[in-house]
Structure formats: structure tokens, C-alpha cells
Amino acid sequence: MTSEWPLESTLPSYPPDDMEEPWIAIEPIARSTDVGPAQSSDPPTFRESQFDIILRRQRTRPRDGGGLKDTLATSSRFLNLSSDFEFAGWGSFSKLKLTTEDHTVGEERLQRIRRAQLLGQFTGTALPGNAVLGSVFYALPAVVAVCGVYSPISLFMVTLTPFLWRPIMEELASALPISGAPYSYILNVSRKSFAVLGAALLLLDFASTSVVSAATASSYLAGEVVLPFPAFVGAGLVLLIFALISLTGLKESARIAFVVLTFHIVTMTALTIASIVYWARSGNAQLQQNWIDGQAPSRAAIARQLFNGFCLGMLGLTGIECTPAYIGRMKPGRFPFVLRNLHLPAIVLNTLMITLVLATVPLEQVLQGANVLSLLAEMATGRWLRKWIVVDAAVVLCGGVLTGILSACELFEQLAHDRIVPQVFLNILPVSGAPYISVVVFTAINAVLYSSSGAKLAIVSKMFSLVWLTVMGLFPLALLLLRFNRGRLPRERTTPLSIIAFTLVLTPVVFAGNVVIDPSTAGYFAAYLIGVLAVFAATQNQVHLLRAVYWTYDQYPVLHRWAASKTWGRALVRVMARLKRQPVCVLVKTDEINHLLHMLLYVRENEETSCVKIVHFSDEENGVPSELEANAKILDEAFPEITIDLIIVQGMFSPANVASLAHRLQIPPSLMFMSCPGTQFAHPIAEFGARIVSL
The missing domain is CATH 1.20.1740.10 (Amino acid/polyamine transporter I)
Incomplete structure (x- = not known):
């Protein structure tokens, strides 16, 4: 069955030139006029300026993806690879509604966990x-x-x-x-x-x-x-x-x-x-x-x-x-x-x-x-x-x-x-x-x-x-x-x-x-x-070892003169890129940037991946935190070696929905990371299968 909110492309999303971005709501700031002063002298709120600096730079990116802030600012450590090798690509924003098949798989997994407790x-x-x-x-x-x-x-x-x-x-x-x-x-x-x-x-x-x-x-x-x-x-x-x-x-x-x-x-x-x-x-x-x-x-x-x-x-x-x-x-x-x-x-x-x-x-x-x-x-x-x-x-x-x-x-x-x-x-x-x-x-x-x-x-x-x-x-x-x-x-x-x-x-x-x-x-x-x-x-550190091998190979120009050696080097780069593109999922509740930063630092230090999907479950009662998209874009800027995708999933945060999402994204629950629940948490932590990575 087709989802109402299809998962969008991993390429960065840009609003058409003749349309407004539905997630951007920037109200005009009151200015002085010839008649008199503005009605309000308060500084602009976050809602009024949340994307001003970020989008100013991001709107200049190529629409087909890629594009560094400044490719000349940081040189590559490799002699025969450009800085683009270190750049994982810009993240995307998408909304997702789980299908009936996803919910069925999630419920089956939850029931298997409960039936196993015999x-x-x-x-x-x-x-x-x-x-x-x-x-x-x-x-x-x-x-x-x-x-x-x-x-x-x-x-x-x-x-x-x-x-x-x-x-x-x-x-x-x-x-x-x-x-x-x-x-x-x-x-x-x-x-x-x-x-x-x-x-x-x-x-x-x-x-x-x-x-x-x-x-x-x-x-x-x-x-x-x-x-x-x-x-x-x-x-x-x-x-x-x-x-x-x-x-x-x-x-x-x-x-x-x-x-x-x-x-x-x-x-x-x-x-x-x-x-x-x-x-x-x-x-x-x-x-x-x-x-x-x-x-x-x-x-x-x-x-x-x-x-x-x-x-x-x-x-x-x-x-x-x-x-x-x-x-x-x-x-x-x-x-x-x-x-x-x-x-x-x-x-x-x-x-x-x-x-x-x-x-x-x-x-x-x-x-x-x-x-x-x-x-x-x-x-x-x-x-x-x-x-x-x-x-x-x-x-x-x-x-x-x-x-x-x-x-x-x-x-x-x-x-x-x-x-x-x-x-x-x-x-x-x-x-x-x-x-x-x-x-x-x-x-x-x-x-x-x-x-x-x-x-x-x-x-x-x-x-x-x-x-x-x-x-x-x-x-x-x-x-x-x-x-x-x-x-x-x-x-x-x-x-x-x-x-x-x-x-x-x-x-x-x-x-x-x-x-x-x-x-x-x-x-x-x-x-x-x-x-x-x-x-x-x-x-556990396959990418790091392969990078060391390629760096050693890269330091000897004579090796790059042979066709067989060049083929081997290109194959090594493809293997590194494939290993780095294995995604992980970060389940977040709030939009506090310090919390998001700590989660991403954990991923960077403990997992060999350049693909992180930040997921927030949104229901009609609570909605989406106002600063989540903006902060995700900030972090996407701060970590050029990681592609940070933001996904808003319609539904409650529950073990069944997390299992359904794991099936939809093809990410094992063990590679889904969440913050530490408190005493008022309504679900048994064991039913999620996710890893707790922050306080």
C-alpha cells in the first residue's frame, strides 16, 4: 500500500523558485517608516529568523547534491583524492508515514519478544x-x-x-x-x-x-x-x-x-x-x-x-x-x-x-x-x-x-x-x-x-x-x-x-x-x-584500516603508474565508501541542539558510518519541535563527513512503531540509538531493542 508520506530522496530538498518552503515561516520584521517608528522594538524571535543564515548558504548548493562550503579551505590528506572524498553529502528532510506492512512486521517482532519470555x-x-x-x-x-x-x-x-x-x-x-x-x-x-x-x-x-x-x-x-x-x-x-x-x-x-x-x-x-x-x-x-x-x-x-x-x-x-x-x-x-x-x-x-x-x-x-x-x-x-x-x-x-x-x-x-x-x-x-x-x-x-x-x-x-x-x-x-x-x-x-x-x-x-x-x-x-x-x-575498524592502507599506497607515486595498481586503488576507495554508507538511526524527542550534538558525537566516535538518520515521532498532540529542522541543518553543516537526514514519522514513539521503522529503513534495532528514559516512561526498555547512548 502506498504511503501518504512517501520517504523522499536522500538528495537535499529545495523549494522551487516560485513556491514557499512549507517548513519555513519567517515573518517580516517591523521596520521604521516615514510615518513613525515601528510598533515593536523587540529583537526578532527565532521563528522570524531561524533559517536566515543557514539557507543563505544552502540555497547556493547544486540541486543535484554535493557542494562544499569551501572546497579550498581544507585540503585532503590523500595525494590522489580530492576533498570531495571526505565530504559525505548534504542531508535531506522528509516526512514518513508507516505502511500497513511496516506495522504488521513491527507487531510481529514485538509479539516474538513477548512470547520468548517463557x-x-x-x-x-x-x-x-x-x-x-x-x-x-x-x-x-x-x-x-x-x-x-x-x-x-x-x-x-x-x-x-x-x-x-x-x-x-x-x-x-x-x-x-x-x-x-x-x-x-x-x-x-x-x-x-x-x-x-x-x-x-x-x-x-x-x-x-x-x-x-x-x-x-x-x-x-x-x-x-x-x-x-x-x-x-x-x-x-x-x-x-x-x-x-x-x-x-x-x-x-x-x-x-x-x-x-x-x-x-x-x-x-x-x-x-x-x-x-x-x-x-x-x-x-x-x-x-x-x-x-x-x-x-x-x-x-x-x-x-x-x-x-x-x-x-x-x-x-x-x-x-x-x-x-x-x-x-x-x-x-x-x-x-x-x-x-x-x-x-x-x-x-x-x-x-x-x-x-x-x-x-x-x-x-x-x-x-x-x-x-x-x-x-x-x-x-x-x-x-x-x-x-x-x-x-x-x-x-x-x-x-x-x-x-x-x-x-x-x-x-x-x-x-x-x-x-x-x-x-x-x-x-x-x-x-x-x-x-x-x-x-x-x-x-x-x-x-x-x-x-x-x-x-x-x-x-x-x-x-x-x-x-x-x-x-x-x-x-x-x-x-x-x-x-x-x-x-x-x-x-x-x-x-x-x-x-x-x-x-x-x-x-x-x-x-x-x-x-x-x-x-x-x-x-x-x-x-x-x-x-x-x-x-x-x-570493528575496517574503514580506518582501509584508510591507512590506502594512505600508504597513496604515498608512493610509482604505484599509480601501473594499471593494475590503479584498479586496486579505485576498488579500495569503493569498498571504503560502501562501508561508510551503512546507516544508523538516532531517535530524538526534543530539538535541543546540545542533545543532538552529543548523540552525533557518540555516533562519530563509536560507529563507522557517514550516514545518520535523525528520526522524530510526531503525533497530533505534540507536533514537531520548532527548532528541530533548523538544528539538524546546523549539524549537517558542522559535520561535512556525515550525511544527516531528518525524518519526521507520523505516530507515537512505541516499541511497535520503532520496529516498524526498522523494517522500513532496513536498519537493525540494535543500530537505533535513543536517550535514557526516565521513571515515567511508559514502555519496557527491552522491547525497543535500541541502544541507550546518552543521559
Whole structure:
């Protein structure tokens, strides 16, 4: 259906010579006459002179577009390109009425968002719960190795730390109930470059989850049966098999995850009951002997072992950082209950299991074997429970591998929409719908991570602890930035500043403790992080890199004498121009030029684009702000490297209309920017999908 207000050409609009511009209303200024003075001596109002200076210059522009204010005033930095290369073109003004098709698409998107919120507190717990409660298989051996008989104390102290993080994560989730945290939190409260750091850490976290889970599963199997290949080959096969499974289009299901978690809880309950019964029958002799054998020589040594166990014990909480990633699929108000359901069982499971191990298994066997829980099961009841534990470990840990792969695919998809990685990551297989590029790239990252560590589970586990701590440190930092930069955002709870500060101090202390335990893990962590950041920086700043390449080529005149080189240079210019013309949208409510300027400065500093569309939704009640068009033209003059189009959309500012506009302009909602809403805002912020870029 044809729109009543068709979207005009992107070329600048000029009124015909014989017609008045309908958006210009300049009333004549009273002047002195021979009869007497003018009736009013007040200075002209803005309405009387709003376009006088701007249009005086803009009316001289060519009607077919282009035209700099003064092409000789600024010389180009390129020897073989004129100043026109830096000029993006003049913007345009247009009115737009959304069509029925646009409204239909917008409503469908809004309904998909609302229908996706199906997870209750138990199904929402199942998704990250397998990682949190399954980490007991690789956390206990790491802690016992450095803490010995003091492990129960260290692990108990570790399991109390979520009391610090829970209120922080709850406040962030209530203010920004969007998936992809902490990357998405930082993207909405700070610069995009900082958010890229969060994305790099998340990717390393997902890769570490997959590698550690696969290696631990292979280690448990190797401890029970004789494998025809080394354990590291088994870990590689697990990673490869689940990469192939993910290519079939298998999606993570909350119900399947709930079944796996239920099986794991039943297994741990059976092991706990059997171990307690065995402990009651055998008495405390083994516990006393282990305590004597594992005593440290001094109080300082005891404190050191407790601190080392506390630092490595953070592995027992890995997975809790993934919880906000699913908040977009949770029913409103369920997130605090999910955190509680993850935290309280972790306290009981980690502390109780390590206590039962020390009460029933000789310390020498505990320190020598990686399958700590298998030893406990065999000691308590015999081989049948040990086999059950191995099956449970394989199922839960392999589920962790698949969770890491799927989480990484979702992260790559979000990064592609935000133009941090190439759009090729959005390609899917025609039959299964699986994002095969994301799966292949993530599998390659896993292979590099595991092989570069020498296929040693201990190194990857310790490095995993550093990654996890850094990711968790982003939550209090994001909350501080939210308080300062987006303080108007409504939220259901407020965390005391003292808790935020203590958490920020605790994180680097524990990080340093892990580095002291094994300094080599800091090298692995830094190398992997720098590598991922370098790739992200290159893909996010493609235009800047291409400009540097062309500038280097431009400095050697001899290269311009060859036909092939000239063709290559012209192709490079076309690629830069195409990348720069990818548009973004700025949603504005007012016409205050300082607000518009801050929004445009954000776009210029964070997005590689020369095409910005300023959009204002206008209804019959409020109309169009009087100075919006004039200020848009001023900014179009101030930023010659950016084409600034002003679009007035008929309708209310609502999630459905924003989604309809995204369909009409073919701009993803993630590349639509808006200011921070206040407490009186009528719509849930998560339904817009837009990025908050100003206070």
C-alpha cells in the first residue's frame, strides 16, 4: 500500500523558485517608516529568523547534491583524492508515514519478544545450572591440590561471595533486562570500545567452559576405562562431535537442560546419602588421619593455603556469569529467584562434597586422582555408584560443551548486528538453520586454546578462573557506569555503594592470588585476550584500516603508474565508501541542539558510518519541535563527513512503531540509538531493542 508520506530522496530538498518552503515561516520584521517608528522594538524571535543564515548558504548548493562550503579551505590528506572524498553529502528532510506492512512486521517482532519470555524460576535455573553445579567435577580437584585439608573452609568462603554479586546483578537486570550481559550492559552505559572488551572476555569464557568441560569429561572416562587414545584426543573428539551436533540445528532447550540438571541433582543426592551413611559407620578415623597428614607447618602456611584455595575455588561458581544472558527469555521478576536457586545449592554441594571426600578417602589418593567424586563413590558403596558418577559427569560436562558453543553463536550474532564482526556470521545453513560460520570459528578458537596450553587441563582451568574473575568484575563496574551515565533508568532495587566498592576491590585481589599460584596462566590469559581483541578491533575498524592502507599506497607515486595498481586503488576507495554508507538511526524527542550534538558525537566516535538518520515521532498532540529542522541543518553543516537526514514519522514513539521503522529503513534495532528514559516512561526498555547512548 502506498504511503501518504512517501520517504523522499536522500538528495537535499529545495523549494522551487516560485513556491514557499512549507517548513519555513519567517515573518517580516517591523521596520521604521516615514510615518513613525515601528510598533515593536523587540529583537526578532527565532521563528522570524531561524533559517536566515543557514539557507543563505544552502540555497547556493547544486540541486543535484554535493557542494562544499569551501572546497579550498581544507585540503585532503590523500595525494590522489580530492576533498570531495571526505565530504559525505548534504542531508535531506522528509516526512514518513508507516505502511500497513511496516506495522504488521513491527507487531510481529514485538509479539516474538513477548512470547520468548517463557522461562520461570526453575526452567531459567536449568540453563546456567548445569554449568554452576556441574563445575564441582573440575573445581574440587583444583582446590584440594593447593589447599589440602583446609579445602572445606576455602570453598565455604567462596560460596558466600555471590551474596556480593547477587544484588549487583539484580539491579543491572532490573534496569536493563536485555540478553548478552555484561557486553550488552557496557554497550548501553559506556563506549563501544569498552563493550568490545567485555565481548572478548565473554568469548574466552565460553571457550574455556567448552574446553574445560570436554577435557574433564575425557579425564573422567579415562579414569574408568582404557581409551584407545590419549585423554587430550578424547577431549578434542568431544569438542568436534558437539560442533557437528550444533551444525544440525539442535537448539538449547530449557526442558532438556532441566532434565539433565535433575539427573545431576539426583546423582549428587544419592552420593551424599551414601557417603554420610559410610561416614557414620566408619567413624572419624579417616578424617582425623587426613587432618594430621595434611597439617601445614605454620600459621602463615595455613593462611596461604586457605587463600590459594579461595582463589582457585572460584571455579566452583563458573556458570553464574551466564545467567543474565538468558534474562530476555525469563518471565518478569524471576531473575532474583534464579540467582537464589543457583547460589544456595552451590553452597551445600561444594562444601559438603569436599568434606565427605576428606572424611572417607585417604588424602594421598585424593591428591593423586583427578576423579575425586568417583573415589568417594567407590569408597562409599562400590563400583556401581562410581560408574553412575562417571555417567553423570559425562552428561553434565558434555552439556556444558554444547552450552558454550550455543552461547558463543548467540554472542557472534549479536556482535554481527552491532557491526563488530562481519555480517557473514549471520549466514546459516539452508536446511538446519545453524550459523555454521560461528560454529566453525568457535571450534577453531577452542582448538587453539587447548593445543596452545599443551592440552593440560590444569593450565586451562586456572586460566578459566582468571577469565571468570574478569567477567565477574565487569558487573560492578557496569553498575557504577550505569549509576553515573544512565542514572535516570528506572530499576526495582538499589545496591549499597559499599557493596559495589568491596566487590571491585575483591576481584583484583583474587585475580592476583591466582596469578601468584601459577604465573604462567597470566601469560596465557593475556595472550588469548590480546589476540581476540586484535581481531575484534580489526573487524570493528575496517574503514580506518582501509584508510591507512590506502594512505600508504597513496604515498608512493610509482604505484599509480601501473594499471593494475590503479584498479586496486579505485576498488579500495569503493569498498571504503560502501562501508561508510551503512546507516544508523538516532531517535530524538526534543530539538535541543546540545542533545543532538552529543548523540552525533557518540555516533562519530563509536560507529563507522557517514550516514545518520535523525528520526522524530510526531503525533497530533505534540507536533514537531520548532527548532528541530533548523538544528539538524546546523549539524549537517558542522559535520561535512556525515550525511544527516531528518525524518519526521507520523505516530507515537512505541516499541511497535520503532520496529516498524526498522523494517522500513532496513536498519537493525540494535543500530537505533535513543536517550535514557526516565521513571515515567511508559514502555519496557527491552522491547525497543535500541541502544541507550546518552543521559
